Amino acid sequence: MQKEIEITLLPHQxxxxxxxxxxxxxxxxVSEDRIKAYDILKRSxxxxxRKVIFRILVKVFVDEEPQPEIQTIHYSNVKDAKPIxxxxxxxxxxxxxxxxxxxxxxxxxxERGKDVKQRRRDLAVINKQGVVNTESNYCYGEGGxxxxxxxxxxxxxxxxxxxxxxxxxxxxxxxxxxxLIDARPHIGTNKLPHIITAIRETILNxxxxxxxxxxxxxxxxxxxxxKGIEINFEEKLFADxxxxxxxxxxxxxxxxxxxxNIRIEAKPFALxxxxxxxxxxxxxxxxxxxxxxxxxxxxxxxxxxxxxxxGVFSFCMCPGGIIAPCATGENEIVVNGxxxxxxxxxxANSGTVVQVTLDxxxxxxxxxxxxxxxxxxxxxxxxxxxxxVAPAQRMVDFVNNKLSIDLPKNSYLPGTKSVMLDNIxxxxxxxxxxxxxxxxGKKIKGYYTNEAILVGVESRTSSPVRxxxxxxxxxxxxxxxxxxxxxxxxxxxxxxxxxxxxxNCANAILASR
Numbered sequence: 076m077q078k079e080i081e082i083t084l085l086p087h088q089x090x091x092x093x094x095x096x097x098x099x100x101x102x103x104x105v106s107e108d109r110i111k112a113y114d115i116l117k118r119s120x121x122x123x124x125r126k127v128i129f130r131i132l133v134k135v136f137v138d139e140e141p142q143p144e145i146q147t148i149h150y151s152n153v154k155d156a157k158p159i160x161x162x163x164x165x166x167x168x169x170x171x172x173x174x175x176x177x178x179x180x181x182x183x184x185x186e187r188g189k190d191v192k193q194r195r196r197d198l199a200v201i202n203k204q205g206v207v208n209t210e211s212n213y214c215y216g217e218g219g220x221x222x223x224x225x226x227x228x229x230x231x232x233x234x235x236x237x238x239x240x241x242x243x244x245x246x247x248x249x250x251x252x253x254x255l256i257d258a259r260p261h262i263g264t265n266k267l268p269h270i271i272t273a274i275r276e277t278i279l280n281x282x283x284x285x286x287x288x289x290x291x292x293x294x295x296x297x298x299x300x301x302k303g304i305e306i307n308f309e310e311k312l313f314a315d316x317x318x319x320x321x322x323x324x325x326x327x328x329x330x331x332x333x334x335x336n337i338r339i340e341a342k343p344f345a346l347x348x349x350x351x352x353x354x355x356x357x358x359x360x361x362x363x364x365x366x367x368x369x370x371x372x373x374x375x376x377x378x379x380x381x382x383x384x385x386g387v388f389s390f391c392m393c394p395g396g397i398i399a400p401c402a403t404g405e406n407e408i409v410v411n412g413x414x415x416x417x418x419x420x421x422x423a424n425s426g427t428v429v430q431v432t433l434d435x436x437x438x439x440x441x442x443x444x445x446x447x448x449x450x451x452x453x454x455x456x457x458x459x460x461x462x463x464v465a466p467a468q469r470m471v472d473f474v475n476n477k478l479s480i481d482l483p484k485n486s487y488l489p490g491t492k493s494v495m496l497d498n499i500x501x502x503x504x505x506x507x508x509x510x511x512x513x514x515x516g517k518k519i520k521g522y523y524t525n526e527a528i529l530v531g532v533e534s535r536t537s538s539p540v541r542x543x544x545x546x547x548x549x550x551x552x553x554x555x556x557x558x559x560x561x562x563x564x565x566x567x568x569x570x571x572x573x574x575x576x577x578x579n580c581a582n583a584i585l586a587s588r
Contacts, residue, residue: 076137076139077137078135080102080103081133082102083121085126086127086370086371087370089118095133096110096113105137111136111139111140111141112140113133113134113135114134115131116256117131117258118131118257119258119259120372122361122362122363125363127362127371148177148244152282153282153283155282156282157180157314157315158183159175159182159314159316159584161182162291162304162320162328163186163319163322163325163560163563164188164285165220165322166219166570166573167560167567167573167574167577168318169271169274170241170244170573170577171320171580172184172278172283172285172577172581173578174578174582175584176278176281176283178581178582178584178585180581180585181282182284182581183286183312184278184284185286185304186217186289187210187288187290187291188215188217188287188288189217189288190217191216192268194217194222194223195268197216198223203488204462205461205464205489206462207404207463213400213401213411215324217271217272218268220322220411221569222267222271223267223399227259227261227569228242228254228260229259229260230569230571230572235576236578236579239255242255243255248270248274249273250270251416263414263416289306291321292306293308294317294331294335295311296335299554300554315556316584316587318580318581319542319560320560320561320577322561323537323538324403324535324563326403326404329442329540329542333442339541341440341539342433342538343432343433344448344536344538345388345390346429346448346536347500347504347508348428348530349410349411349412349427349529350425350427350528351398351424351486351530352522352527354374354394354421354422357521359520359521360519360520361376372418373395373423374423375392376423378427378515378519380510380514382507382511385430387508387510387511388428389425390425391411391412391425393413393418393424394418394423395417395422396413396414396418396422396424397422398411398412398422398485398486400463400488401535402452402463406456407449408452408463408465409452409532410465412424427529429503429504435501435503444540445540447539448535448539451532452534454498454499455531458494464490465487466492466496466530466531467482467492467496468494469528470524470528470529473512474523476495476497478494479493483525483526483527483528485530491530537565538564542564549579550583558580560580561577
């Protein structure tokens with residue numbers, strides 16, 4: 076007999092198999108010797124009451140042994156198959172490639188940046204010297220933006236595709252099996268590069284190609300049909316199908332499409348700051364304790380508030396994390412956050428952003444939201460004074476319109492400078508944040524404090540441009556064989572949803588044949 080049941084455990088009990096088995100037997104009202112095995116299906120923390128517990132969904136085998144499940148997909152060799160060009164080696168591009176191989180098609184990935192190993196050196200220069208390599212940074216390079224911004228795998232995209240297939244693929248390539256059961260799965264920036272490398276090796280071993288340092292500089296189109304791409308303004312690569320998985324920061328791609336009169340559309344996004352607290356403040360509030368138990372992970376939060384007609388919300392929260400400089404061009408400041416797998420840094424940070432609507436930036440230019448985003452990033456750079464020093468302000472000082480005399484210790488390595496953030500953010504963003512932060516403080520004890528720092532600007536929350544596509548065949552309505560994909564096209568918002576969209580695009584190509 077097999078049964079799925081939910082049990083609750085105290086934090087120190089979660090890793091003790093004998094306690095779990097006893098709890099299962101008591102719940103099912105059977106003797107312990109009848110429980111032959113169990114599998115944990117889902118695991119989440121419930122901190123709503125003062126006693127923090129884990130809720131565990133368990134599949135229990137009573138009076139029978141479980142049958143082994145073979146999860147790994149066998150990838151046949153596609154070296155001689157018809158090529159599919161995939162531009163971008165982020166999660167969408169990599170998972171599109173894996174699905175192409177599964178479908179008997181040959182993926183050829185073109186990536187403007189470097190592989191994960193070489194990319195790490197460029198990130199060190201960004202953090203230590205404040206100098207951005209415009210082709211190799213936190214956004215560009217193998218694995219995409221998620222590789223070095225920590226690998227959060229939480230998603231609500233269960234209606235778009237098979238989330239478990241994506242998570243299992245990560246496990247098959249070296250991720251911990253915990254990501255299959257945790258409510259908020261997370262890999263960690265320190266582990267992701269090895270996993271991304273393993274995925275690349277799978278693609279290469281199956282006959283696919285991955286080509287680095289290769290920027291797409293043109294799309295070759297004849298009679299409304301894709302014929303290939305131009306690379307680095309000189310080389311040409313030919314194929315009938317092109318998956319465009321270039322991420323939300325590849326502004327040159329939007330400009331290219333616009334120049335070629337391939338329809339794109341302005342899209343709303345969100346803009347704000349990254350807010351960092353000492354992690355102990357968040358732990359104490361969320362776990363109702365003075366000191367977090369060693370059996371509990373650093374605490375997480377999710378906040379949302381309506382201020383007038385605008386939504387203000389936390390985004391990409393990083394317990395035990397670090398604020399990172401994520402600019403992709405010169406003379407701009409963009410901040411994001413990441414956490415290592417252990418989430419053991421002393422700070423907690425989260426993007427805290429305000430909705431920016433199409434009515435906020437009037438006009439008919441499809442690039443107007445992108446240009447607005449870019450302008451704010453340049454103003455932030457000038458306010459910081461160069462070398463990626465970020466403008467910042469203490470939280471209560473910001474709300475009270477007061478310049479911070481000094482700034483608290485924080486995780487942003489290039490450095491911070493005390494400024495009036497009102498001089499950088501649009502008035503409607505500042506006013507919305509100013510209204511929301513004290514209200515957030517009522518939801519999380521200790522949140523509203525001058526120990527917290529606001530670092531600007533958090534601007535790459537999502538693409539400010541949408542590349543339209545048909546809902547059924549995933550192709551651009553003007554160009555047959557062009558498949559706009561994932562975050563850069565406006566159809567995903569994170570690693571897992573991007574991976575699912577990559578899979579869907581690869582399947583759409585198969586269906587079109």
